[in-house]
Every structure is written in C-alpha cells, then in structure tokens.
Amino acid sequence: MSKATEISSHDAGATAAHEDHHEHHIPKGVMRWILTTNHKDIGTLYLWFSFIMFLTGGAMAMVIRAELFQPGLQIVEPDFFNQMTTVHGLIMVFGAVMPAFVGLANWLIPMMIGAPDMALPRMNNWSFWILPFAFAILLASLFTEGGGPNFGWTFYAPLSTTYSNDSTALFVFSVHIMGISSIMGAINVIVTIFNMRAPGMNWMKMPLFVWTWLITAFLLIAVMPVLAGAVTMVLTDKFFGTSFFDAAGGGDPVMFQHIFWFFGHPEVYIMILPAFGIISHIVPTFARKPLFGYASMVYATASIALLSFIVWAHHMFTTGMPVYMEMFFMFATMLISVPTGVKVFNWVATMWRGSMTFEVPMLFALAFIVLFTIGGLSGLMLAITPVDFQYHDTYFVVAHFHYVLVSGAIFSIMAAVYYWLPKWTGRMFNIGLAKTHFWCSLISVNVLFFPMHFVGLAGMPRRIPDYSLQFADYNQWISIGGFAFGLSQLIFLAVVIQACRKQGEPVSDRVWEGANGLEWEIPSPAPYHTFETPPVVK
Amino acid sequence: MQQSYEKYYVPAQSPWPIVGAVALFLIAVGAANVVMEYSNQSDGYGPYILALGLVVLLVMIVGWFKNQIDESMAGLYSAQLGRSYRQGMTWFIFSEIMFFGAFFGALFYARMISVPWLGGASNNAMTNAVLWPEFQALWPLVTTPGGTTTEAMGPAGLPTINTIILLISSVTLHFAHVGLEKNKRKQLAWMLGATIALGGIFLFFQVQEYIHAYRDLGLTLQSGIYGNTFFLLTGFHGMHVTLGTIILLVLFFRVLKGHFTPDNHFAFQAGAWYWHFVDVVWVMLFLFVYVL
Ligand code: HEM
Ligand SMILES: [Cu+2]
Numbered sequence: 001m002s003k004a005t006e007i008s009s010h011d012a013g014a015t016a017a018h019e020d021h022h023e024h025h026i027p028k029g030v031m032r033w034i035l036t037t038n039h040k041d042i043g044t045l046y047l048w049f050s051f052i053m054f055l056t057g058g059a060m061a062m063v064i065r066a067e068l069f070q071p072g073l074q075i076v077e078p079d080f081f082n083q084m085t086t087v088h089g090l091i092m093v094f095g096a097v098m099p100a101f102v103g104l105a106n107w108l109i110p111m112m113i114g115a116p117d118m119a120l121p122r123m124n125n126w127s128f129w130i131l132p133f134a135f136a137i138l139l140a141s142l143f144t145e146g147g148g149p150n151f152g153w154t155f156y157a158p159l160s161t162t163y164s165n166d167s168t169a170l171f172v173f174s175v176h177i178m179g180i181s182s183i184m185g186a187i188n189v190i191v192t193i194f195n196m197r198a199p200g201m202n203w204m205k206m207p208l209f210v211w212t213w214l215i216t217a218f219l220l221i222a223v224m225p226v227l228a229g230a231v232t233m234v235l236t237d238k239f240f241g242t243s244f245f246d247a248a249g250g251g252d253p254v255m256f257q258h259i260f261w262f263f264g265h266p267e268v269y270i271m272i273l274p275a276f277g278i279i280s281h282i283v284p285t286f287a288r289k290p291l292f293g294y295a296s297m298v299y300a301t302a303s304i305a306l307l308s309f310i311v312w313a314h315h316m317f318t319t320g321m322p323v324y325m326e327m328f329f330m331f332a333t334m335l336i337s338v339p340t341g342v343k344v345f346n347w348v349a350t351m352w353r354g355s356m357t358f359e360v361p362m363l364f365a366l367a368f369i370v371l372f373t374i375g376g377l378s379g380l381m382l383a384i385t386p387v388d389f390q391y392h393d394t395y396f397v398v399a400h401f402h403y404v405l406v407s408g409a410i411f412s413i414m415a416a417v418y419y420w421l422p423k424w425t426g427r428m429f430n431i432g433l434a435k436t437h438f439w440c441s442l443i444s445v446n447v448l449f450f451p452m453h454f455v456g457l458a459g460m461p462r463r464i465p466d467y468s469l470q471f472a473d474y475n476q477w478i479s480i481g482g483f484a485f486g487l488s489q490l491i492f493l494a495v496v497i498q499a500c501r502k503q504g505e506p507v508s509d510r511v512w513e514g515a516n517g518l519e520w521e522i523p524s525p526a527p528y529h530t531f532e533t534p535p536v537v538k
Numbered sequence: 539m540q541q542s543y544e545k546y547y548v549p550a551q552s553p554w555p556i557v558g559a560v561a562l563f564l565i566a567v568g569a570a571n572v573v574m575e576y577s578n579q580s581d582g583y584g585p586y587i588l589a590l591g592l593v594v595l596l597v598m599i600v601g602w603f604k605n606q607i608d609e610s611m612a613g614l615y616s617a618q619l620g621r622s623y624r625q626g627m628t629w630f631i632f633s634e635i636m637f638f639g640a641f642f643g644a645l646f647y648a649r650m651i652s653v654p655w656l657g658g659a660s661n662n663a664m665t666n667a668v669l670w671p672e673f674q675a676l677w678p679l680v681t682t683p684g685g686t687t688t689e690a691m692g693p694a695g696l697p698t699i700n701t702i703i704l705l706i707s708s709v710t711l712h713f714a715h716v717g718l719e720k721n722k723r724k725q726l727a728w729m730l731g732a733t734i735a736l737g738g739i740f741l742f743f744q745v746q747e748y749i750h751a752y753r754d755l756g757l758t759l760q761s762g763i764y765g766n767t768f769f770l771l772t773g774f775h776g777m778h779v780t781l782g783t784i785i786l787l788v789l790f791f792r793v794l795k796g797h798f799t800p801d802n803h804f805a806f807q808a809g810a811w812y813w814h815f816v817d818v819v820w821v822m823l824f825l826f827v828y829v830l
Contacts, residue, residue, distance in 0.1 A: 037549050125556070130562050134566070166578070169573040177563075177566055187633075191622050196546070222633075224636075225634070229637055229640025242770070243684075249763055250763035251763045
C-alpha cells in the first residue's frame with residue numbers, strides 16, 4: 001500500500017486538496033465534481049449534462065411542435081422558429097447524444113478493459129468542464145439583440161454568412177469549444193484503449209463497445225477539426241470580408257456544403273457506432289448466447305467508418321453536381337448499407353434460438369434494432385439520387401434522421417443506462433416505472449415520427465413554421481406524439497433520480513444472469529477505484 | 539501488492555482543468571465580442587475579456603505544467619504513462635493535420651472546381667455567360683468575378699528564404715535531440731537555441747511579407763479566394779510557428795535548468811514533433827500556395 005499513498009500524497013501537496021491523503025477516500029461536496037480526475041465521476045458528469053441538454057433541446061422541440069400543431073402562424077415568430085430548430089439540432093447532436101456516449105465511454109471503457117482509469121485523467125476533466133461553458137454561450141446567444149443562430153444546425157452559407165445576425169460569432173466560438181472538448185475526449189479514449197488494456201486483453205478479445213468507441217474516436221479526431229475549419233471560414237466570411245463561400249470572390253456556397261458534410265456524414269456515424277456497440281452487449285446477455293459473428297462486427301464497424309469518408313455528398317444531390325459525382329456518391333452510400341446489414345443480421349442471429357428474456361434494457365435494444373432498421377431503409381431511399389430530388393429538404397428526411405437518431409442513438413443510450421445503472425448504483429431501478437417509460441416512449445416515438453414519412457413524401461418542406469392545409473391532420477398526430485414522447489422522458493428522469501438516491505433492491509455483482517465481461521466481475525456498486533492492479537484476462 | 543508491473547499514475551484531484559475551462563470560456567466570449575465590435579465599429583468589453591481569458595489560460599498552463607514537471611522529476615511516471623503522453627501527442631498532431639486539411643481542401647476546391655466553373659467549365663457555361671461574362675478562370679485569381687483585383691505573391695524572395703530557414707531549423711532541432719540522447723548538453727542547448735532563433739527570424743520575415751502584400755501588392759484578406767486561402771493558410775501556420783517557438787523557448791529554459799535525461803524527455807520530444815509537423819505543413823504550403 002505504501003507506494004500508492006506516497007503517490008497520492010505527493011500530488012495532493014501540489015493541489016488544493018491537502019488533507020486528502022488516502023487514495024480510497026472519496027472527496028466530498030461540489031469540489032469533488034469540479035476537481036475530479038476519476039473516470040466514474042467524469043462519466044456521471046457527462047451523463048447528467050447530456051440529460052439536462054436532452055431536456056433543454058426537447059423543450060425547444062416542444063415549441064416547434066406546438067407551432068406546427070396547426071397550419072398558419074400562431075405561437076412564435078418565423079425567425080424565432082428558425083432559432084428553435086437550429087438550436088434544437090445543435091443541442092441534441094453536440095449536447096445530448098455525443099456527451100452521453102462520452103459519458104458511457106468514461107464509465108465503461110476502463111472497467112471493460114481492466115484499466116485503473118482513463119489514460120489522461122486531468123485532460124478528461126478539462127474535456128468535460130468546457131462543455132457546459134460552450135452551451136452556456138450558445139444558449140446565451142438566443143438572448144442577444146437580433147437573436148441566436150437561425151440558419152439550421154448545418155449552418156449553410158450564405159444563410160450563416162450574408163444573412164445571419166451578429167450572434168453568429170458566439171455560435172462559432174461555442175462550436176470551437178465543443179470541438180476541442182470532443183477532440184480531447186476522443187484522444188483520451190484512443191490512448192486508453194491502445195495503452196491501458198489489461199494483460200491478455202488482446203484486440204480480438206476486446207468488448208464491442210470498446211471497439212466501436214475506438215473507431216468512433218478515430219472519426220472524431222479526423223472530422224471535428226474540419227468542422228472547426230468550416231466555422232472559421234464562416235466567421236471570416238461574415239466578419240472579415242473573405243469570400244470562401246461567395247462566388248463573386250471566386251468561392252462557392254456549395255464548397256461550404258462539401259466541407260460541412262465531409263465532417264457531417266462521419267459525424268452521424270459518430271452518433272451511431274457506439275450504439276452498435278451497446279446493442280452488441282445487451283442482445284447476447286438477454287439471449288444467453290455469445291454474440292454471433294464477433295469478428296464480422298469488428299470489420300463491419302471499421303468498414304462503415306472508412307466508407308463514411310467517401311459518401312458525404314449524398315446530402316448534396318440537388319446542388320447541381322456533375323452526374324458522375326452524383327453516381328459515385330449514390331453507389332458509395334448504398335455500399336454502406338452492406339456492413340450495416342451485417343450488423344443487423346448478427347443481432348438477429350444472436351437471438352435465434354436463444355433463451356430470451358425481456359428485461360428493460362433488452363426491450364430498448366429490440367426496439368432499437370427494428371426502428372433503426374426502418375431509419376436505415378429510409379436512408380437507402382434517400383441515397384437514390386433521382387428520387388432524392390423529391391425527398392430532399394422534406395419531412396421525409398426529418399423522419400429518416402429521427403428514426404436513426406432518436407429511436408436509434410437515444411434508445412441505445414437509454415438501453416445502456418438501464419443495463420449498467422445497477423452496476424453503477426448497486427441497486428435495481430424501479431422496473432415497473434422503467435417499463436412504463438419504455439412503452440410510452442415506443443408508442444409515442446412512432447406516432448411522432450412515422451407520419452413524417454407521409455407528409456414528407458407528399459411534399460411538406462422542413463424548417464418552415466407554416467404549411468399547406470392538407471398536411472394538417474398528420475401534423476396534429478405528429479405534435480401529439482411529440483408531446484407524449486417529451487412527457488415520457490420525465491418518467492425516465494424519475495427512474496434515474498430514484499436510482500441515484502439508492503432506492504431499490506441491492507443487486508449481485510453480475511446483475512444480469514447472462515452478462516459477461518470484466519465490468520460484471522467487480523462489486524456492485526462499482527468501487528470508486530477499480531483495477532488498480534490490472535486483472536489478467538485469459 | 540503485486541510487484542510485477544509499474545503502477546499507472548492517476549493524479550488526485552486537480553484545480554487546473556476547471557481554471558482552463560474558465561479560460562476558454564472567457565477567450566470564446568471575448569473573441570466573439572471582439573469580432574462583433576470590429577464589424578460594428580463599436581467599442582466594448584471584448585478585448586478585455588479576451589485578454590483576461592488569455593491570462594487565466596497562461597496561469598493554467600504554468601500551474602498544470604508545474605505539477606507535471608514536479609511529478610515527472612519525482613519519478614512518478616512509468617514507461618506506460620510515457621506511452622500515453624506520446625500517443626496523445628501523436629493524435630493531437632493528427633487533429634491539427636485535419637484542421638489544415640480543411641483549408642487546403644478549400645484551396646484545392648477553389649483552384650480545381652469553383653474558379654473553373656465560374657469560368658464556364660464542366661456544365662457551367664451559362665453560369666459564366668449570365669453572371670460574369672467578363673470573368674476568366676486563372677490561378678492565382680488576381681481578378682475576381684466581382685472585379686476585385688490584386689497581385690499574386692510569387693515564391694521568389696522571402697518565401698524561398700523562409701522555406702530554407704524552416705528546413706534548417708528542423709535539422710538543428712534534430713541535432714539538439716541527438717545531443718540530448720547522447721547527453722551532450724552543450725550541443726543540446728546550442729542547437730535548441732539556434733532553432734528558436736530560426737523560428738524567430740521566420741516569423742519576422744513572415745510579418746515583412748504580409749506588409750509587402752498589403753502595401754505593395756494590394757493582396758489583402760478581402761482580395762477574393764486567392765487572398766483568403768493565402769492569408770488563412772499562412773496565418774494559421776504562422777500562429778503554429780509562434781506557438782512552437784514558445785514551446786521550444788520553454789524547453790530551452792528547462793534545458794538550462796538541467797531538466798531532461800537521455801531516457802526521460804517526453805516534453806522535449808512532443809515539442810520537437812510539433813515543430814517538425816509545422817515544418818511539413820510549411821513545405822506543403824510553399825508548394826501549393828506559392829509555387830504551383
Ligand atoms: C443505411 C444507412 C444510411 C443511409 C443510406 C443514409 C442516407 C442519408 C441521405 C441520402 C441523407 C440526405 C437526405 C437529404 O437531405 O435529401 C441523409 C440525411 C441524414 N441522415 Fe442518414 N443515412 C443512413 C444512416 C444514418 C445514420 C446512422 C444517422 C445518424 C445516426 C443518419 C443521420 C442523418 C441526418 C442527421 C441527416 C439529415 C441532415 C440534415 O440535413 O440536417 N443517417 N441520410
Ligand atoms: Cu450522410
């Protein structure tokens with residue numbers, strides 16, 4: 001023990017926490033959370049932050065759906081409506097989904113690979129704590145004179161340059177900070193996985209959540225800097241008279257879209273690959289069978305990631321690209337659905353003849369598989385260039401990406417929380433309430449997003465506060481589904497609060513009968529420090 | 539306790555990250571306000587907030603690095619931790635490459651796609667005929683479709699000299715590293731000092747070049763896509779050289795204080811990698827911005 005004490009007391013001398021000599025003594029109060037270097041604390045911070053952002057972005061969605069409940073303009077000004085759609089999108093992407101996955105990575109990766117912590121613990125704290133500041137800036141921009149960003153989360157030039165308001169500068173710098181946070185977080189994940197695996201945890205033994213996050217982290221480091229470049233050019237175009245995106249100066253607004261989507265398409269895989277990992281843990285547990293086709297899962301993930309760099313212009317079919325480019329991006333995009341299909345196949349094959357039970361995480365995982373597949377199929381439709389001319393910029397696209405993001409990414413996050421929460425708190429959550437949450441979410445999410453396919457195919461444009469009368473019935477259903485989905489998430493909040501207050505039955509170390517992996521070998525709740533001595537993996 | 543492995547050093551709580559977070563917040567708010575005030579030609583708190591943010595950032599860097607150096611000198615760092623730092627630095631440099639990649643991408647797009655298209659290439663004959671029939675697609679784009687004119691910055695003179703300076707600086711830094719590894723401290727100090735001096739000279743010439751561009755060539759940030767890519771690429775590169783020089787300067791003082799040993803010098807290596815990376819970026823710049 002002597003060495004550990006020496007180490008921590010030396011460092012403590014240099015920091016504020018003088019008295020805190022003993023490694024196993026958990027610091028108390030707010031300062032614990034502000035100064036922490038512990039991967040579990042930081043994971044918890046990320047997850048709560050993400051939840052708060054999810055509710056904030058959700059509130060904005062409620063404003064959008066309230067306005068769209070009826071045709072005509074009733075509740076908000078069109079400009080404010082645009083600000084709501086923009087900030088809703090930005091918050092959900094950068095504030096809810098991404099931080100939730102980073103939080104899960106923090107909690108789980110060290111426990112899954114038998115590491116004492118993340119590789120760079122102080123930087124880990126920094127990556128987290130800059131996020132709340134970034135979103136404070138973004139949200140504050142809504143209250144400036146002239147309002148917040150109103151050009152869509154994709155901030156296409158010239159909407160974000162010639163036609164935007166002054167607060168664009170706040171938007172740009174807040175995106176910079178989000179980017180810095182993501183890059184540092186991703187570096188930490190990659191280095192942890194490369195360098196901190198316990199003896200015997202070789203590449204092809206690594207749990208899939210770790211694999212998918214490794215590849216996600218690579219994507220993040222590759223594309224977040226490109227996003228930083230894009231916002232920087234928007235900044236100089238708007239404020240310093242450059243003309244990157246202005247044809248009069250030799251630039252091109254379409255160039256903005258190329259740069260943005262070079263980031264943007266890998267970004268959508270950043271938001272789904274960790275979800276694939278989560279589902280690949282949950283399905284085997286509750287089917288009580290090892291995952292079917294582990295190696296093919298790894299290769300599929302890697303190929304999705306590589307292909308995601310050469311499909312970006314499928315978002316730009318209607319910009320007037322030369323035909324050979326349209327063809328190239330169409331076929332490349334369709335190619336991506338092959339590895340994606342491999343994954344869905346493997347999950348189904350894992351369940352085949354398994355002894356399945358339907359605990360809450362499994363319910364969410366099953367819903368994920370079905371609903372994500374629907375989103376993938378609408379994606380395939382969108383990938384067909386000639387028909388995308390009809391679908392582009394309609395509610396069909398909105399339906400597509402909400403199926404993959406809400407009933408995909410968000411459902412997987414909820415599945416993960418229900419799956420690992422007992423390990424974190426040491427108690428079983430309130431199962432009845434959790435099931436209520438599941439069924440309410442499942443039904444409302446479909447009432448909310450399914451009719452969007454129909455209005456979209458019929459031609460209802462996205463990002464417009466008003467619509468033609470014939471879309472009214474469906475829009476009412478959509479809004480009702482929206483409010484119901486929003487309210488259902490309060491049930492989730494209740495479940496999580498109860499669990500954090502340690503209400504519920506204590507659970508065993510393994511928690512779920514069929515669970516496998518290092519994280520299930522340690523006590524529940526997981527001790528503050530785990531694997532200070534690396535385990536040997538056989 | 540098992541003795542067969544070295545313990546991985548997990549620092550206890552640290553105040554520096556939150557200080558750094560506040561710093562970035564102030565920098566972002568300050569910079570955004572500076573930009574808005576600049577475009578509205580108004581006065582405000584922007585510059586002060588920005589300056590405060592930079593000061594706080596400096597405090598954080600000093601404090602954080604001091605912790606790191608103390609820990610390293612106290613022998614708390616294992617070989618495994620050293621690998622973490624090296625890998626972290628490598629991936630950071632990769633992210634920087636991608637950042638420059640965005641601007642190089644813009645340059646290539648302008649040269650190969652947007653400017654030719656504005657001139658009527660591919661299926662864009664009508665774009666040219668209807669919008670700017672006078673416009674001719676040339677690179678460097680000295681006359682924009684909108685009619686702004688400028689002169690191009692050729693490779694002869696300062697840019698070539700600067701290229702040679704940076705290339706030599708990479709060599710001197712390499713010899714400094716060799717000196718460190720062979721424990722020849724004199725060679726280390728001199729070569730490192732020479733590298734810093736070369737970095738300084740490079741920056742000085744770069745400023746001269748900008749003055750020349752603005753005053754004599756009429757090449758400004760507003761000169762259309764040629765000036766835009768020129769200034770953003772060389773500008774971000776210049777910022778990186780500045781940062782690199784500061785890093786080397788810090789290393790230099792640490793060397794004088796007797797820090798670093800032949801087998802424990804991560805900070806030196808990281809600084810050196812960064813410098814070499816910045817040099818490689820310059821070579822690409824020289825090629826694609828000036829020569830070709
Ligand atoms: C089978 C795989 C997929 C295919 C073939 C596909 C295809 C497409 C296409 C062609 C578009 C552009 C539609 C248009 O604007 O006209 C699109 C939009 C979008 N997709 Fe996918 N997609 C797939 C999976 C995903 C996944 C996994 C996500 C996220 C988790 C995602 C998120 C999005 C988003 C956010 C947009 C809309 C962006 C915007 O314009 O705001 N997609 N998809
Ligand atoms: Cu895409």
